Amino acid sequence: MDVWISALLFSAGYNTSLVTLGAMALGASAGMIGSFILLRKRSLVSDAISHATLPGLALAFILTATLTGDGRWLPGLMIGAALSATFGLWCVQAISSRTRLGEDAAIGAVLSTLFGLGVVLITAIQTMNIGGQAGLTDYLVGSTAGMLAAEAQLIALCALLLLLACFMFRREFLLVCFDAEYAYTTGIRTRRIDMLMLLLLLAVTVIGLKVTGLILIVALTIIPPVTGRFWTNRPLHMVAIASVCGALAGYLGVTLSSIRSGLPTGPLIVLSAFMLFALSLLLSPRRGIVAKLAAHQRFKTQVHLRQGLLSLARHEAIYDGLTLRILKRHGYIRRDHVPTPSGLAAARDAEHEEQLWSLYRTLYPDEAAYAGYVGLEPIGQCLPPDTIMALEMRRYPPQGGAS
């Protein structure tokens, strides 16, 4: 616990703090670019990209190992990963645009084939006699334990640059995501912007390899954006929330992994992101499960109250237990189910409203349907006074008039 708190406060040593900052920047940029990709409905392209890095990693490892004797040189591995990921991305694009296969089939095919090739290369490396082999399997599930300060700096720097790039192009990205044809007419080169988006995604993936591993980096580009989607309907807000969530997940994940030696960073970051997501799924005010259940409960109470009051007004007996409880709670009936004076008054009001609403629905069925009134809202808050006046005139025609 103490270790965790000291890591949370950035006082657990220079390296840990550096890694934490790097993971936060990575999470933020992954959340940001991931949101645009989510809006473009291509979330799982990142799955293909990340799996496609493996053959490049392995080849770069072999190359540097034969040149220098040790294959664990992060920039070299990153360049190799980026090259093979670009190839994978190109394959996905080419298959889905030039053949009749869907993008899902293209993603799955590229992912499994290139990953399989990478595995073949890794088994080849295992039979060769070169140093630092264990370093390569770190890239499957991520490891920051033995990260060098220079590596952490490199990752943090790249992540910051990406964050900046995403921020600069946010408006173009958004326009292309929502209406590519309109964006084209305003002079934006949609193809280039699309490519740029995917290249930024690729860069995030490659940078994240060392931190979360190639299988889990996908999660960082999908989970925070989906979390953001729960809190807002405005796209730029969603991007901002997603990047905050990503940063928070990086922060929590790296600090949690410092509690015990040997705890993997990648899964902890992903699970932190997922916790944030699960909290949003439960608690978000618009779409959360709690909010939906509460809204349902409120509606149920309203219906029972209205029906109970109408029954009171018509002097009908009430048998439903829930209705009786609600009426009692409002003080509209006594314990022996006899209406109180306030109950009678409320009943009269309710009947009056009900009649006005039903008249409104008969007279203006389209408007009522369009506005989605269910007749439970106080009519004075929904309709303008003159409409209510007209309704009342029709319902209760003035006595002794000109007619």
Added chain:
Amino acid sequence: MSDFLMLSLVPMLIASIIASTCALLGNFLVLRRQSLIGDAISHVALPGIVASFLITGTLAATAMMVGAGVAALITVAMIALIKHLGRVESSAAMGVAFTAIFALGVLMLEWHGASGVHLDVEHALYGSLESLIWFEGHDWGALLDRQALADLPPQLPRVAWVGLLVAGFVTVAWRPLVVGSFDPEFAASVRAHPTLVDLLLVAMVAITAIAAFEAVGSIIVIAMFICPAAAARLMTNRLSAQLIWSQVFALLSAILGYVLSGYGPGWLGFEASLSAAGMIASVAGLILLLACLFGPQRRHHDASGEPSLMPER
């Protein structure tokens, strides 16, 4: 030659059976644009297996299969929940669910990693096709010897049963499957029960993925669900012909991939053995690549025919 019988026959058979089973189901997944379901399910098999090991303490096949099945069920339910509540598209919901569950699996594994369990992430991904050795297979007579046959790795009959089950399912549910793959609304109108068939298809995918995962790891499964069926789709416009093509491609990649991984380095003069699972996946990808380049039905058929505002990609 007895070497072949002991070391290679069983893995090759298992790989072929799994490849052809996955490819059979893959045809429908590719048509329905649900290819990535197989990917998601084979990722969550690992957490299921780890959890069942932590709960029961055994690596018995039934416990592992039950664990993986439960994990697959949870994943499918989570995907549906996220899609419904969050109103995000299904691929993003899938991405959230399977990555989170996979992360949980890796965490559980590493947390208990010190206790010397015979389970690790690499094993789960690459599988251990090469380790399925038939010790009694000394000579060809063993094929008729009851005692020697009883010593066959238990994975072989298991995947064979799953293969039969899937073949039976496809035969029995052929019409609703086909109708539902092309036109779900029409399928609903002729009472072909598209939802039920959908669920059964996902269940079959899960059963296949889990049985295969335990025997050969997840790469072959993902590759075989997609590559042969996708390549076959580029060869023909008729579904029955596509099924046959996919079977040919699947068997070809299983056998060729296994042979290349076992004997390929030797032919080139190296002393090495490569991952059979990875090689089979690579060969399947190569076949798909060839089909993309030369398949007779590879082109898009643009149904709308409207001129597009967007430039050609």
